Amino acid sequence: MKQSTLFGLLVLVIRRDLVLAMRRRADVLTTLIFFVMVVSLFPLGVGPEMSMLRKMAPGVLWVAALLSSMLSLGRLFSADYLDGTLEQMMLAPQSLSMLVLGKMAAHWMVSGLPLVLMAPVLGLQFDMSAQALGVLIIGLLLGTPVLSMVGAIGAALTLGLRGGGVLLSLLVLPLCIPVLIFGSGAVEAVSTGLSVASHLSLLGALLVLALVFTPWVTAQALRISME
Amino acid sequence: MAINWFKYSAPTTFYGLAGKLIPWFALSAALLFAIGLYIGFVVAPVDAQQGEFYRIIFIHVPSSILSMFLYMIMAGYAALGLIFNTRLSAMMATAIAPTGALFAFISLWTGALWGKPMWGAWWVWDARLTSELILLFLYLGFIALHASIDDARRADRASALLAIVGSVNVPIIYFSVKWWNTLHQGSTIKFTGTSMHVAMQQAMFTMLAACWLYAIAIVLARVRSIILERERNTTWVSELPEVRS
Numbered sequence A: 001m002k003q004s005t006l007f008g009l010l011v012l013v014i015r016r017d018l019v020l021a022m023r024r025r026a027d028v029l030t031t032l033i034f035f036v037m038v039v040s041l042f043p044l045g046v047g048p049e050m051s052m053l054r055k056m057a058p059g060v061l062w063v064a065a066l067l068s069s070m071l072s073l074g075r076l077f078s079a080d081y082l083d084g085t086l087e088q089m090m091l092a093p094q095s096l097s098m099l100v101l102g103k104m105a106a107h108w109m110v111s112g113l114p115l116v117l118m119a120p121v122l123g124l125q126f127d128m129s130a131q132a133l134g135v136l137i138i139g140l141l142l143g144t145p146v147l148s149m150v151g152a153i154g155a156a157l158t159l160g161l162r163g164g165g166v167l168l169s170l171l172v173l174p175l176c177i178p179v180l181i182f183g184s185g186a187v188e189a190v191s192t193g194l195s196v197a198s199h200l201s202l203l204g205a206l207l208v209l210a211l212v213f214t215p216w217v218t219a220q221a222l223r224i225s226m227e
Numbered sequence B: 001m002a003i004n005w006f007k008y009s010a011p012t013t014f015y016g017l018a019g020k021l022i023p024w025f026a027l028s029a030a031l032l033f034a035i036g037l038y039i040g041f042v043v044a045p046v047d048a049q050q051g052e053f054y055r056i057i058f059i060h061v062p063s064s065i066l067s068m069f070l071y072m073i074m075a076g077y078a079a080l081g082l083i084f085n086t087r088l089s090a091m092m093a094t095a096i097a098p099t100g101a102l103f104a105f106i107s108l109w110t111g112a113l114w115g116k117p118m119w120g121a122w123w124v125w126d127a128r129l130t131s132e133l134i135l136l137f138l139y140l141g142f143i144a145l146h147a148s149i150d151d152a153r154r155a156d157r158a159s160a161l162l163a164i165v166g167s168v169n170v171p172i173i174y175f176s177v178k179w180w181n182t183l184h185q186g187s188t189i190k191f192t193g194t195s196m197h198v199a200m201q202q203a204m205f206t207m208l209a210a211c212w213l214y215a216i217a218i219v220l221a222r223v224r225s226i227i228l229e230r231e232r233n234t235t236w237v238s239e240l241p242e243v244r245s
Helices: A006-023 A025-046 A050-073 A075-082 A085-091 A096-125 A130-157 A164-172 A174-192 A197-226 B005-009 B011-043 B052-084 B087-119 B127-148 B152-184 B198-230
Strands: none
Touching: A006 A025, A006 A096, A025 A050, A025 A096, A050 A075, A050 A096, A050 A130, A050 A164, A050 A174, A075 A085, A075 A096, A075 A130, A085 A096, A085 A197, A096 A130, A096 A197, A130 A164, A130 A174, A130 A197, A130 B152, A164 A174, A164 B127, A174 A197, A174 B127, A174 B152, A197 B152, B005 B011, B011 B052, B011 B087, B011 B198, B052 B087, B052 B127, B052 B152, B052 B198, B087 B127, B087 B152, B087 B198, B127 B152
16 A cells, blocks of 8 residues: 555655666666766877866766766666556556656666766866865766756657657757756866855756656656657 | 637638738848848948948847747747647747747857957857857757657647747756856957947848748748648648649
8 A cells, every 4th residue: 555655656666667777787887888988088089188187077077977868868768668568657547747757766876876976986087186076976966867857858758769869869968058067067166266055056956946847747748759 | 890810720721821921021021121231231330349340240130039039939839739739839830940940040150250350269158159059959959859750740749848848948058058158257258338320220120120020921931831731631732722733
């Protein structure tokens, strides 16, 4: 009976998606490896000068996080769509928005959280200070869920389309620009001695806004794609 | 006299109305373009600081204004289509997108042409330029999504939702880009202060009106083609004189 409550439903969906992700660990690892690779390519592209790399680090890490989260978004609904689970979920009497929120949360834990944990190690390659690394982690913790949530709208809209992956990035990347700006701006503020609080507050505001609206919008998008 | 406004929300009746309206909008657009360009190039004096270069604003400013307004109008039609399930609204949204993208592109292009002699650079990462570029991306995303869905109904509804999400996001993007720019201490050149000469104002407003009329004419023409394409299997389309011949 406990599972009929909204929170119980949320936990159920998250647990299900996490189990599924753990059965296909390679998918999770490829996203992470992609992130590490993109970040490591930048010094090779622009040269090993530490002063320049230190300055570029926040932007590079954030852009790489943005790109690798795009990479895994295609899988958010497609497996459930192909085997018919998604249809059953939509027929379920429970709120579709809540189900979608659960899937978003699981997606973030699988593809966003590893990036957050990996970022400080990569930051050290770019000789970032401990303080900057701390802000980077807080920023990524606040920002990557937004990427998962806004991305879910795009994933729902492009469900089952040919060339869905590229199209998805085309739709979602412009919408993610504010996250990128405030996220890397926060880290930059550390190095210029400005207050970090404003950037992090704005990131938090974006997170709250996304948390309220995106599950519902994604549910509507799924209904459009599935009808 | 009570007019039934909803009569023209049906593609069947709107097709005829649009056909009658297009020549008027197109002619007045051409006339106003001619007047606006004449005032802009001949009557308006040379600017004290910018010389002849400033004249590009007569096309740059109207196209920037239109690119932004058209996105909001497009999102408005998209919302109408989603809420009331009217086919024509979705077709209007689809018809507006290419014109909006065109104006965004013209705005960026003419901005670059103006920036080279004025700022000494084709492109600066100014807040306005950057948000205009992102606006162009949003238009392209809308068009790409609509083009990649074969089922017309799903294409309409999916791209409508995207347009609405985009329109909610536009202010957020605009302000984030603005703050990002001030943080980075970007370009310090701003065009403020100097009051405009009367002839310059006249040229600007005439060109703005001309661009509006052009946009309306072209959108109506495009929506007519969309109606024909979507309704090609219906009797009323096959009975149209232009289709039968």
